[in-house]
Amino acid sequence: MKSTSLVFGVKQTARSLRQNALMSLASVLTVALSLLVAGLFGLITANLGHIARLAEQQVEVTVFVHDTLPVEAVRTVESQLKALPGVTQVTFVSKDEALARLKAVFANDKDLLAEVEQQNPLYRSFEVRTARPEQIKPTAEAAGKMTGVVKVNYKQEVIEKLFRVTRAIRVSGLAIMVALALAMVMIISNTIRITVFARRREIAIMKLVGATDGFIRWPFVCEGVFLGVVGAGFTSLALWSSYSWAWSGVQRGMPFIPLLPKQPLLLDLTVLILGAGALIGAIGSALSLRRFLRV
Amino acid sequence: MIELVDVTKVYPNDVVALKNVNLKIDRGEFVFVVGPSGAGKSTLVRLLYREEVATRGQVIVHGKNVARLRRSSIPLLRRTIGVIFQDFKLLPDRNALDNVAFALEVTEASRREIRRRVPAVLDLVGLKDRARAFPHELSGGEQQRLAIARAIINGPSILVADEPTGNLDPDTSWGIMNLLQTLNRNGATVIMATHAKAIVNAMKKRVVAMDHGRIIRDQVQGVYAHEVN
Ligand SMILES: Nc1ncnc2c1ncn2[C@@H]1O[C@H](COP(=O)(O)OP(=O)(O)OP(=O)(O)O)[C@@H](O)[C@H]1O
Ligand SMILES: [Mg+2]
Numbered sequence: 307m308k309s310t311s312l313v314f315g316v317k318q319t320a321r322s323l324r325q326n327a328l329m330s331l332a333s334v335l336t337v338a339l340s341l342l343v344a345g346l347f348g349l350i351t352a353n354l355g356h357i358a359r360l361a362e363q364q365v366e367v368t369v370f371v372h373d374t375l376p377v378e379a380v381r382t383v384e385s386q387l388k389a390l391p392g393v394t395q396v397t398f399v400s401k402d403e404a405l406a407r408l409k410a411v412f413a414n415d416k417d418l419l420a421e422v423e424q425q426n427p428l429y430r431s432f433e434v435r436t437a438r439p440e441q442i443k444p445t446a447e448a449a450g451k452m453t454g455v456v457k458v459n460y461k462q463e464v465i466e467k468l469f470r471v472t473r474a475i476r477v478s479g480l481a482i483m484v485a486l487a488l489a490m491v492m493i494i495s496n497t498i499r500i501t502v503f504a505r506r507r508e509i510a511i512m513k514l515v516g517a518t519d520g521f522i523r524w525p526f527v528c529e530g531v532f533l534g535v536v537g538a539g540f541t542s543l544a545l546w547s548s549y550s551w552a553w554s555g556v557q558r559g560m561p562f563i564p565l566l567p568k569q570p571l572l573l574d575l576t577v578l579i580l581g582a583g584a585l586i587g588a589i590g591s592a593l594s595l596r597r598f599l600r601v
Numbered sequence: 602m603i604e605l606v607d608v609t610k611v612y613p614n615d616v617v618a619l620k621n622v623n624l625k626i627d628r629g630e631f632v633f634v635v636g637p638s639g640a641g642k643s644t645l646v647r648l649l650y651r652e653e654v655a656t657r658g659q660v661i662v663h664g665k666n667v668a669r670l671r672r673s674s675i676p677l678l679r680r681t682i683g684v685i686f687q688d689f690k691l692l693p694d695r696n697a698l699d700n701v702a703f704a705l706e707v708t709e710a711s712r713r714e715i716r717r718r719v720p721a722v723l724d725l726v727g728l729k730d731r732a733r734a735f736p737h738e739l740s741g742g743e744q745q746r747l748a749i750a751r752a753i754i755n756g757p758s759i760l761v762a763d764e765p766t767g768n769l770d771p772d773t774s775w776g777i778m779n780l781l782q783t784l785n786r787n788g789a790t791v792i793m794a795t796h797a798k799a800i801v802n803a804m805k806k807r808v809v810a811m812d813h814g815r816i817i818r819d820q821v822q823g824v825y826a827h828e829v830n
Contacts, residue, residue, distance in 0.1 A: 311706070311709050313712070314706050507690075507692075508692055511690045511692060512703070512707055513676070513679075514650065514652060514679060514684065514686075514690065515679065515680075515684070515703075515704045515707055515751070516676045516677070516679035516680035516704075516707055516708060516755070517676060517707035518673070518676045518707075519672070519673075521707055521709070601652070
């Protein structure tokens with residue numbers, strides 16, 4: 307881009323923002339609010355997804371075997387488990403290790419510990435992981451039918467529900483974001499159209515003396531991008547402070563909820579939102595010009 | 602260099618402004634287009650820089666059918682044609698200097714080039730002292746000269762002038778005609794639609810006479826109208 311058109315564009319953008327201040331402010335605020343809704347959705351789904359994924363990692367089938375089962379038979383169970391479709395990991399937990407874990411959890415309950423110390427009541431077990439959550443249930447059922455297996459534990463239903471909720475929120479969030487994006491494009495396009503309309507004669511004359519569409523379009527696109535980015539800037543500030551606030555609150559009040567750390571989440575989100583603001587501004591202004599470039 | 606082949610122009614309101622017009626203009630010619638109001642003079646010149654597109658027939662400029670130009674090539678065509686519009690088409694919120702500069706700006710000329718050429722052209726049309734004036738602060742004749750300055754700033758190879766002396770007193774008109782003639786001698790093809798009988802008769806250039814959308818006479822070293830006696 308030559309400096310002539312750069313200067314030309316910047317001058318015109320500044321002039322029309324000044325002349326059109328109120329409408330520009332209105333569209334900046336609309337963009338900011340719409341992006342805020344989108345950003346909050348993004349934060350919520352990101353965190354729900356994070357929680358679900360953490361839970362998923364903890365998802366496993368625990369398969370307990372009879373104390374009387376000989377070691378070779380335990381090995382057979384292990385290889386049978388490994389052969390099941392979708393199983394990615396099978397970990398053996400000995401009686402001693404199970405006891406050690408119990409002690410860690412109930413470190414304060416002296417009576418209980420004293421009791422189990424005398425005679426270890428815990429079964430040997432296998433912790434079985436699968437590639438996907440929906441493979442848990444068939445794995446558990448298959449394991450239950452193996453010889454020497456006492457019982458099978460899994461917490462499938464809760465996790466499944468969590469995933470279903472996350473997916474629903476993600477889908478509806480996406481739909482809402484698409485609707486909001488359209489609304490933002492329309493708002494910006496309308497704001498720019500006021501400027502374009504006021505300048506339609508000028509645009510026609512420019513074209514008649516040999517201006518390219520790009521030369522005419524770019525100051526208006528600048529204006530749209532400016533509106534979009536300023537709106538997105540407000541949104542980023544709001545998201546940044548509200549997430550920091552919520553994050554500290556959760557850390558203090560409900561530390562067992564594993565929220566995503568602030569970084570790089572907020573940084574990524576800011577980049578995304580500024581990009582979205584710029585893109586929406588550019589599209590909005592290009593749309594508003596289309597009709598007037600037909601000279 | 603310019604050729605109209607069997608051109609008919611029908612406006613959306615069904616007015617037939619041109620009917621089967623054939624016309625050939627060579628490089629370096631000076632052509633007057635004359636005829637009563639509504640004859641189709643403006644329509645004819647608007648086809649050349651593609652402000653309007655022929656309904657039927659071909660308009661060929663620089664060897665190319667302008668109706669077939671790609672969208673991105675139209676600006677390049679227009680930069681080779683300087684147009685003095687009948688209604689001037691000046692920008693009301695820019696002063697004289699900026700109105701002329703802007704025709705260079707759209708071609709992305711350098712700022713130094715703009716600063717050098719604009720005052721020179723304003724000087725040429727006698728508006729040096731009015732450079733800071735806005736169009737509404739200029740007289741009709743001054744506006745007309747400003748429109749001329751903008752049309753010639755790019756050094757166009759074709760100059761289309763739609764009534765360039767319409768608002769001028771005889772002396773200034775002759776000044777403008779001398780300017781057009783100089784540009785013509787320097788190689789520009791000049792096409793001028795006009796009602797200025799005295800000028801046409803005195804200049805002894807080619808005259809294309811129109812009436813009701815048709816060319817009724819095309820005469821080398823012609824006159825404004827055939828006298829009966
Ligand atoms: N944009 C337009 N839309 C519809 N009709 C038009 C348009 N421009 C011109 N006309 C009509 O086309 C016919 C030719 O008009 P044109 O402007 O070419 O005449 P002209 O010879 O330039 O006249 P004048 O000497 O008054 O400038 C007229 O009947 C006019 O009303
Ligand atoms: Mg006319």
